[in-house]
Every structure is written in structure tokens, then in C-alpha cells.
Amino acid sequence: MSNLLSIDSVSKNFGDYKALNNVSVDIPEGSIFGLLGPNGAGKTTLIRIINQISIPDIGKVMFNGEPLSSKHIRNIGYLPEERGLYKSMKVGEQALYLAQLKGMSRVDAKKQLKYWFDKFEIGEWWDKKIIELSKGMAQKVQFIVTVLHKPSLLIFDEPFSGFDPINANIIKDEILQLREEGSTVIFSTHRMESVEELCDHIALIHKSNKVLDGNLNDIKRQYKTNTFEVGLVCKEQDVLKQLISSKFNSVDASFRSLGKELKLNISLEPKQTSNELLSFLSSNAEVNHFMEVVPSANDIFIQTINNQK
Amino acid sequence: MNHTRLIIEREYLTQVKNKKFIIITLLIPFLFVGVGLFISFLTNINSDSIKNITLVDNSGIFENSLLSSDTIKFSFLDDLDEEEAKLISQEKNDDALIFIPNVIDTKNINYVELSKSIKLISEDSPSLTLINSIESRLEKILTDLNYTNSGLDLNKIKESKIYIDLVQVSFEGEESTKIDGLLKMAFGFILGMLLYMFVFIYGSMILRSVLEEKTSRIVEIIISSVKPTQLMLGKIIGTSLVAFTQIFIWIALSLIISTLVSFIFGVSTSDINSLDVSDAEFAQINSGIQIFFSAFFNLPLLNILIAFVFFFISGLFLYGSLFAAIGAAVDSETDANQFMLPVGMPLMIGLYVGVFTVSEDPSGTIPTIFSHIPFTSPIVMMMRIPYGVPIYEQLISLSILIATFFATVWFAAKIYRVGILMYGQKPSYKDLYKWLKY
Numbered sequence: 066m067s068n069l070l071s072i073d074s075v076s077k078n079f080g081d082y083k084a085l086n087n088v089s090v091d092i093p094e095g096s097i098f099g100l101l102g103p104n105g106a107g108k109t110t111l112i113r114i115i116n117q118i119s120i121p122d123i124g125k126v127m128f129n130g131e132p133l134s135s136k137h138i139r140n141i142g143y144l145p146e147e148r149g150l151y152k153s154m155k156v157g158e159q160a161l162y163l164a165q166l167k168g169m170s171r172v173d174a175k176k177q178l179k180y181w182f183d184k185f186e187i188g189e190w191w192d193k194k195i196i197e198l199s200k201g202m203a204q205k206v207q208f209i210v211t212v213l214h215k216p217s218l219l220i221f222d223e224p225f226s227g228f229d230p231i232n233a234n235i236i237k238d239e240i241l242q243l244r245e246e247g248s249t250v251i252f253s254t255h256r257m258e259s260v261e262e263l264c265d266h267i268a269l270i271h272k273s274n275k276v277l278d279g280n281l282n283d284i285k286r287q288y289k290t291n292t293f294e295v296g297l298v299c300k301e302q303d304v305l306k307q308l309i310s311s312k313f314n315s316v317d318a319s320f321r322s323l324g325k326e327l328k329l330n331i332s333l334e335p336k337q338t339s340n341e342l343l344s345f346l347s348s349n350a351e352v353n354h355f356m357e358v359v360p361s362a363n364d365i366f367i368q369t370i371n372n373q374k
Numbered sequence: 375m376n377h378t379r380l381i382i383e384r385e386y387l388t389q390v391k392n393k394k395f396i397i398i399t400l401l402i403p404f405l406f407v408g409v410g411l412f413i414s415f416l417t418n419i420n421s422d423s424i425k426n427i428t429l430v431d432n433s434g435i436f437e438n439s440l441l442s443s444d445t446i447k448f449s450f451l452d453d454l455d456e457e458e459a460k461l462i463s464q465e466k467n468d469d470a471l472i473f474i475p476n477v478i479d480t481k482n483i484n485y486v487e488l489s490k491s492i493k494l495i496s497e498d499s500p501s502l503t504l505i506n507s508i509e510s511r512l513e514k515i516l517t518d519l520n521y522t523n524s525g526l527d528l529n530k531i532k533e534s535k536i537y538i539d540l541v542q543v544s545f546e547g548e549e550s551t552k553i554d555g556l557l558k559m560a561f562g563f564i565l566g567m568l569l570y571m572f573v574f575i576y577g578s579m580i581l582r583s584v585l586e587e588k589t590s591r592i593v594e595i596i597i598s599s600v601k602p603t604q605l606m607l608g609k610i611i612g613t614s615l616v617a618f619t620q621i622f623i624w625i626a627l628s629l630i631i632s633t634l635v636s637f638i639f640g641v642s643t644s645d646i647n648s649l650d651v652s653d654a655e656f657a658q659i660n661s662g663i664q665i666f667f668s669a670f671f672n673l674p675l676l677n678i679l680i681a682f683v684f685f686f687i688s689g690l691f692l693y694g695s696l697f698a699a700i701g702a703a704v705d706s707e708t709d710a711n712q713f714m715l716p717v718g719m720p721l722m723i724g725l726y727v728g729v730f731t732v733s734e735d736p737s738g739t740i741p742t743i744f745s746h747i748p749f750t751s752p753i754v755m756m757m758r759i760p761y762g763v764p765i766y767e768q769l770i771s772l773s774i775l776i777a778t779f780f781a782t783v784w785f786a787a788k789i790y791r792v793g794i795l796m797y798g799q800k801p802s803y804k805d806l807y808k809w810l811k812y
Contacts, residue, residue, distance in 0.1 A: 080808045116598040118795070143598040147797070149591030154388060162384050166377060166599040210595070 068127075069094040069218060069249045070115065075124030077110055084110040086273040087124070092218075092251060092266070097244055099264035099281070100253040101366060106270045108253050109146065112220055115251070116143050128218075139168035142216035146223045146253075148207055150195045157191035160210050167214040174213065181209040185235075200227050208236060212243060219243060220251045225259060237263065257363035267362070269369055277369050281362065288360040288368070291333040294318055295346060296326040296354025305350055313342065326353060377600045378608045385583065385612025390619060399620050403627035407635060425469040425504055430459040432476035433488065439515045446507065460495060470496035472508070485520040489513075554669040559733045561673060562757035565682060566728045569753050570721055573689050576617040577697040581710055583609055584701030584794075593794050602791035606702075607783070610694040614687060673760050681759050681768055688775045689752030692782055693721065699786035702793035703809075709800045724750030728757040736761035746771050748778035785810070 070092040077085040085107045092098045102108050113119045114126065117133065126133040128140070151159050157178065164174035182188045185205055195203055204227045212219060221240070225233040240263065244250055252264060260267065260281075268278035277284065295318075299305050305327060309315050318330040327350075331342060339357070346352050360368070389395055424444070430451045431437055442448045451462065456473055463471035473493045477483050492512065494505070521528055584606070587593040596605060700713040727744045735741070736758050745755040745763075751771045755763065792809040793801065801809075 080811065113795075118594070118597050118602075138599055141598070143595065145591075145594040145598070147591045147594055151388070151586075151592055152590050153392075162380065163595065163599070165380055166596065207595075 067094050067130075068092060069129060070251075071127040072111070072115075073125050073127065075111070075114060075121040075126065077107075077114065077119065077121050083273050085114075085121070088270065088273075088275045089124075090268045090275060090278055092249060094249055095244065095247065096266045097240070097250045097252055097263050099260045099267035099362075100251055100270070101255075101260065101267055101362075102270035103370060104255075107273045108270055109222065111270065112143070112145075112222060112251070112253060115218075115220065116141060139214060140216050141218045141220065142167075142211040142214065143220045144207060144211040144222060144224055146226070148204075150203060150207060150210075152196045153194055155191070156193050156195060156198070156206055159195070160206060160213070163210045164213050167216075169214050177213050177215075178209070181213065185209065201229060201232055204228055205232070208239070212239070216248065218249050218251065220253075222253045223255070224252070225254070225256065257361065257366060260362045264362075269366065271370055271373050276373060277365070284365060285359055288365050289357070290360075291335075291339075292358040293331050293333070293339060293342060294320060294354065294356045294358050295329050295331060295352065296320075296322055296324075297329070297346060297350040298324065298326045298353055299350035302327045308349060309346075312345065313337070320354070322354060324353070328354075330358065378604050378611075381600065381605055381608025382612040382615070385609050386615050386619075389579070389583070389613065389616045395616075395620070399623050400627070403624055403631055406628055407631045410632075411635060425500070426466070427470050427472060427508070428459070428463045428466060428468045429472045429474070430454050430456075431474045433474050433483075435477075435483075435488075435519065436474065436512070436515060440511060446504070456493075456495075463495070464497075468496075470494055470500050470504075483519075483523070485516045485523065489516050553665050554672060557666070557669045558673065558736075558760040561678070561760040562732060562736075563729065565678065565756040565760070566725060566753045569682070569686055569689060569756050570725050572617065572621070572686060573693050573721060573752070574718065576613055576690055577693045578714070579616070580609055580613045580694045581697040581701040581714075582707070583613065584698050584790075585704070585707065585710065588702060588794055589705065597791075597794070602794060603783075603787040606695065606698050606787060606790050609698060610691055613694065614690055617686075617690065674762060677765075677768075678756075678759055682756060684772055685752040685756055685775070688772065688779055692748065692752075692775065692779045693717070695779070695783045695786035699789040699793070702790040703796075703801050703806060704793075705797060705800065712800075720747075720749035721753065724753035728754045732757040732761075737763070742767075746774055748775045751775055 068091045072090045128137045313331045315329045315331045318328045704710045731740045744750045788810045
């Protein structure tokens with residue numbers, strides 16, 4: 066898979082403040098790429114560099130194999146975190162204006178807008194002013210404006226903030242649909258459950274440095290600790306617990322279940338296998354729960370950030 | 375380029391379609407003409423009212439020589455002492471009573487003594503114009519009598535009287551008059567004042583428009599499509615076009631309304647007819663009007679018009695870019711005020727320098743210097759031009775102004791592109807300096 070966007074050793078300073086320090090990220094074509102990091106890490110600076118709002122001090126950005134330039138503006142759709150629309154301008158009018166700024170013709174923009182307005186069933190908003198719409202409604206208009214010119218790269222900075230769960234779901238489905246149609250998506254967020262749900266690649270930026278990146282599954286594999294969550298039904302739980310801890314590293318665990326079985330997290334030594342564990346357990350008790358503990362994006366996020374300290 | 379056109383178009387249309395803008399644009403000419411009408415109406419009421427004045431002339435000198443006019447009506451009484459006269463005057467509800475004591479020696483009247491003993495008695499103190507008018511009438515009568523008394527021939531005196539109205543000629547041979555000078559001063563002042571006002575009005579319009587994009591947070595979306603400098607220039611140009619539209623409508627409407635008004639009320643003709651003047655004076659006024667008009671057309675009108683357009687555009691661009699930078703740097707209009715003062719200061723200095731030095735000596739050192747300093751030149755130069763400024767000097771000043779405009783745009787663009795994405799605290803001057811280096 067080729068990279069749609071390739072950021073190579075980019076640094077950016079604001080006065081004495083280093084906003085990005087030698088950051089390299091490759092964004093594969095057709096991926097949903099999670100750009101993660103705590104507040105103030107440098108995500109927005111990086112996004113602004115991709116949007117050519119700021120220019121990097123050092124390093125280069127390649128778009129589709131060419132150095133990023135103003136002709137690529139129309140191939141990028143950007144939904145910033147700090148977003149808004151002209152309050153006293155009519156919805157249709159400003160959507161047309163913003164689409165034309167992205168290089169669409171007026172006629173084409175009108176046609177596309179009609180398609181999206183029909184799709185979201187908001188046709189009657191065309192002549193309304195933004196000030197008359199609710200925040201969620203304005204966000205929908207904003208989303209349409211972002212994707213209208215069918216950009217090959219979509220950048221969403223916290224796209225779900227301001228949406229209720231139903232609308233957030235609609236937007237999520239649209240993002241997946243756009244990916245199906247060939248768009249590449251950069252997705253910056255703090256909401257780890259949506260990272261889990263959507264992203265196939267991530268990069269983690271912390272204090273101006275990239276600290277982790279790659280395919281999410283690869284990263285998870287890298288971060289897993291060979292720990293298994295087990296539920297065991299037996300009469301003498303204390304005896305069983307002692308028996309297990311004589312052979313394996315185990316700690317008490319808690320998870321939701323229907324019964325009052327013994328719940329443990331058992332980590333394997335490098336030479337031990339999950340089959341050994343399972344056959345040992347099944348010969349001593351009835352196993353009703355056996356699951357490998359896969360680190361969540363959230364765990365990885367917190368662990369990586371803490372390791373940096 | 376296409377983007378800049380879009381930005382200008384949007385900027386222009388949103389401003390022009392704004393209800394407040396439409397109301398102000400249409401209302402101001404009416405307001406102007408209305409205030410003018412109101413003032414002339416008020417002065418009319420004042421001058422229309424006739425003052426009734428009783429003249430108790432115990433000397434018998436004035437009865438035949440003091441004539442009533444449209445504004446003052448004299449009624450004559452004699453052989454009364456002061457107390458009796460007061461009673462009668464009060465009963466008649468007069469505006470004032472003039473008491474002239476008896477003269478003892480009718481053959482040999484001392485007019486100087488008499489002039490000192492004339493009294494004006496009234497309930498409220500009468501207006502200064504009324505007193506002046508009465509004084510000058512009495513003065514004229516007594517002076518003439520005094521001349522005759524001293525054996526001088528009144529006709530000869532009148533014939534010998536000489537009036538001087540200096541003919542002023544410039545080295546280029548252009549004639550001018552006192553009215554010329556007055557008109558130039560007034561014109562220059564009005565032009566300077568207008569420029570000052572317009573730059574401030576439309577400059578803050580630019581500021582508000584930038585601020586609106588910043589506070590509504592749309593700006594980041596826009597500058598992901600266009601360059602911040604492009605956006606800023608588009609705004610400045612768009613607002614300048616709005617300014618021209620508005621000023622054009624103001625001029626056109628004012629002309630139409632005042633023509634209509636003078637047509638309906640017949641102000642100009644009836645005004646002259648109703649003036650209480652003799653034929654000779656009428657001729658004088660008439661020629662005064664002629665002098666005024668010839669003085670007006672003696673002004674370098676075409677030069678003034680063209681210079682105003684160019685100095686206004688350049689001045690607006692210069693200050694507009696600075697106002698745009700302020701709008702980008704702050705978060706609210708309240709914060710903007712703090713920066714508007716230092717930026718607007720040179721404009722104010724220009725106005726003061728112009729008012730106090732140009733009329734004294736239009737091509738003196740100080741006005742010349744200030745009409746070349748780019749931040750004050752639009753105002754000071756506009757004040758000087760009615761007096762005649764060599765074209766090359768105007769061009770030099772304009773070139774400096776335009777060159778500085780490019781420098782301020784560069785400077786403002788630096789502040790603008792950083793400031794527009796900075797939210798939160800109000801930046802200090804130190805911050806602004808740092809932004810220049812980002």
C-alpha cells in the first residue's frame with residue numbers, strides 16, 4: 066500500500082517554543098489514520114502544516130509523491146477542532162462560497178450540495194442563517210462543507226464533538242463510507258473508543274515528538290503481555306487459587322459475568338503457552354471464561370505517555 | 375486570483391446587504407438635509423418675528439429719519455418723561471423702549487452729548503443683533519447730522535469714501551480674493567475631516583469583519599483554502615468598495631434631496647428676496663455670490679477630486695491593513711480599542727497639524743513635511759491641495775504612501791496570519807513583536 070501523505074523529519078518552532086521536533090509520519094492511502102496525543106502535544110500544528118496554514122521550519126511533506134503545494138489544497142478537506150461558520154450568512158450561500166474557495170465551480174458545488182442536503186434531509190435549511198440553527202445542525206453543515214469537493218485526504222479534528230450519539234453515528238458511518246469510496250482519513254481525537262472503532266493506523270505525538278506509530282493491530286500485538294482473563298467454577302476457590310499461583314503469575318481480576326466464579330488475570334512466562342494454561346485449568350476446574358487480554362488503544366496511550374515521563 | 379475575487383465579492387455583498395448598512399446609507403443624507411432645513415427653519419423663525427420698539431423721542435430728531443423695517447417696528451411718542459414712557463411701553467407689551475431726552479438748545483445741538491444719553495429700557499435683555507442693529511441706525515443718523523452740523527457736505531463725504539478690496543495675485547498670475555482664501559481653508563478642512571472620518575469608519579469596518587471571522591472560528595477553514603494575506607487583502611479591497619458605494623450613494627442622494635427640497639420650498643430665490651436690503655446692498659450680495667462661485671470654480675476641483683480618491687484609497691489601505699492586524703490579534707472589540715488608539719494617533723496628529731498650520735502657511739515647512747509622512751499625508755495633503763500644490767509634490771507624497779502601504783501590509787500580514795489562530799489571552803506588544811518572527 067502506497068502512502069498518500071508522507072511527512073519527513075518535520076520541525077516547527079514558534080519563537081523559543083518547539084511545537085514539532087523531527088516528526089516523521091507516513092499515512093497509507095485508503096487508511097483511517099488516528100493522530101493521537103495529549104493536549105498541546107503538537108497535533109494541531111502538524112495538521113496545520115498538512116493544510117499549508119503553517120510552513121515547517123525544517124523537513125518536507127509529500128502528497129501523492131509530490132512536494133505539498135497550493136495545488137493540493139483542493140484535494141484536502143479539513144474540519145478543524147475550532148470550527149464555526151459565518152453567523153449571519155445563509156447556510157446555502159456560505160456553503161457555496163466555501164466550496165468555491167476549494168476550487169469547485171458554482172454549478173458543480175450547487176449540485177453536490179443538493180445531494181448532501183437531501184441525504185441529511187436538511188434541504189429546508191438552505192435559506193436559514195447559521196444563527197437560527199442549533200450547534201449540532203451547524204456541525205452537519207460543516208461536515209458537508211468539508212467533504213463536498215470529494216477530497217482524497219480528509220482531516221477531521223475531533224469530528225464528533227458537539228454531536229449527539231445518533232448524529233455522531235451518522236457521521237461515523239459517513240466517514241467509513243468515504244473511506245470505502247477511496248478517501249484517506251486523518252482523524253485526530255481524544256476519544257479512544259472511536260479510535261478503536263475506526264482507525265487502522267495510529268501515530269502518537271507527545272511533547273512535540275512522535276513516540277509511537279504504525280498499524281494499530283501491530284502495535285497491540287507489540288503491547289500485549291500474554292495475559293489471559295479466566296473465569297473458573299469450582300467449590301474450593303482458595304485452594305484452586307493457590308494451586309494456580311504455584312505454577313503461573315496470577316492476580317485477582319474483575320469482569321462482568323452472571324455467576325460467582327473465581328476471576329483471575331494470569332500472565333504467561335515466555336516459555337509457557339496458552340494451551341498449557343488452558344489444559345491445566347480445565348483439569349482442575351470448569352473453565353467458563355478464557356480470553357486474551359488485548360491492550361486497548363486507551364491503555365496503549367496512557368502507558369506510552371507514562372513511559373515518556 | 376480567482377479566490378481573491380471570491381473573497382472581495384463575499385465581503386462586499388455581505389456588508390452591502392446588511393440591514394444596518396442599508397439603513398445608515400439611506401438615512402444619513404436625509405439627516406444631513408433635514409438638519410440643514412431645521413437650522414434654516416429656526417433662523418427663519420427668529421428673523422421672522424418682528425420686534426416692537428417704542429421710541430420716545432423728546433428731541434424730535436429721529437421721528438422722520440428712523441424707518442421701520444421687516445424685523446423692527448418703531449412707534450414714536452414724544453413729550454413724555456421716562457417714568458410715563460415706561461408705563462406706556464409696559465402696557466403696549468413692547469420688546470423694548472428707547473428713551474431720548476429732550477434737547478435744550480434746539481439750534482445748537484451737541485450730538486455727542488445726546489448720543490451718550492440715549493437709553494434702551496426693556497424687560498429682558500434684547501439680543502445682541504437687535505442692539506447692534508439699533509445702535510448702527512442711530513449712529514448713522516447722528517453722525518450724518520453731526521457732519522452737517524460741522525459744515526461738511528454729506529454728499530462729498532459719501533463720494534470721497536473709498537473701499538478697498540485687495541486684488542490678490544499669485545506669481546503664476548492667478549487672481550484670488552479674500553473669499554478665495556476662506557473657501558480654500560474651509561474646503562481643505564472639510565476634505566481633511568472627511569478623510570479622517572472615512573478612514574476611521576471603514577478601517578473599523580475592516581477590523582470588525584476580521585474579528586467576526588476570528589470569533590466565529592470560521593477563519594481556520596478559510597485559510598486552509600486561501601492564504602491569510604489573500605484573505606486580508608480581499609477584505610480590505612472589499613470594504614474599500616463598500617466605502618465607495620456608500621460615499622457615492624451619500625453624495626448622489628444628498629444632491630437629489632437638496633435639489634428637490636430647494637425646488638419645493640424655493641429656498642434660494644425667496645431667501646434673497648426676503649432679505650431686508652436696499653438695491654445697492656442687494657447688488658453687493660449678488661456680486662458676493664458671484665465672487666463665491668468664481669472662487670469656488672477657481673479651486674483646483676479636478677485635482678481635488680482625483681487626489682481625494684487616491685489619497686483616500688491609499689490611506690484606507692494603509693490604515694485598513696493595520697486595523698486588520700489588530701482585528702486578528704485580539705479576541706473582542708473591547709480589546710481592540712486598546713490598540714486602535716496608538717494606530718489612530720498619527721491620523722489625529724495629521725488632523726491637528728493640518729488645522730493649525732495649513733491655513734497659516736500652506737507650503738510652510740511643517741505642512742510640507744507632514745504632507746509627506748505617509749501616516750499623516752492623506753489628511754495634511756488634502757488640506758493643502760485647495761491652496762494649490764505642485765502635481766509632482768502630490769505624486770511624491772502618494773508614492774511614499776503607497777510604498778509604506780506595501781510595508782504595512784507585509785507587517786500586518788505577519789501579525790494577521792499568526793494572530794488569527796491565537797485564542798485566549800490578549801496579546802502584549804511583546805507578543806506581537808514575537809509573531810513577526812514566526
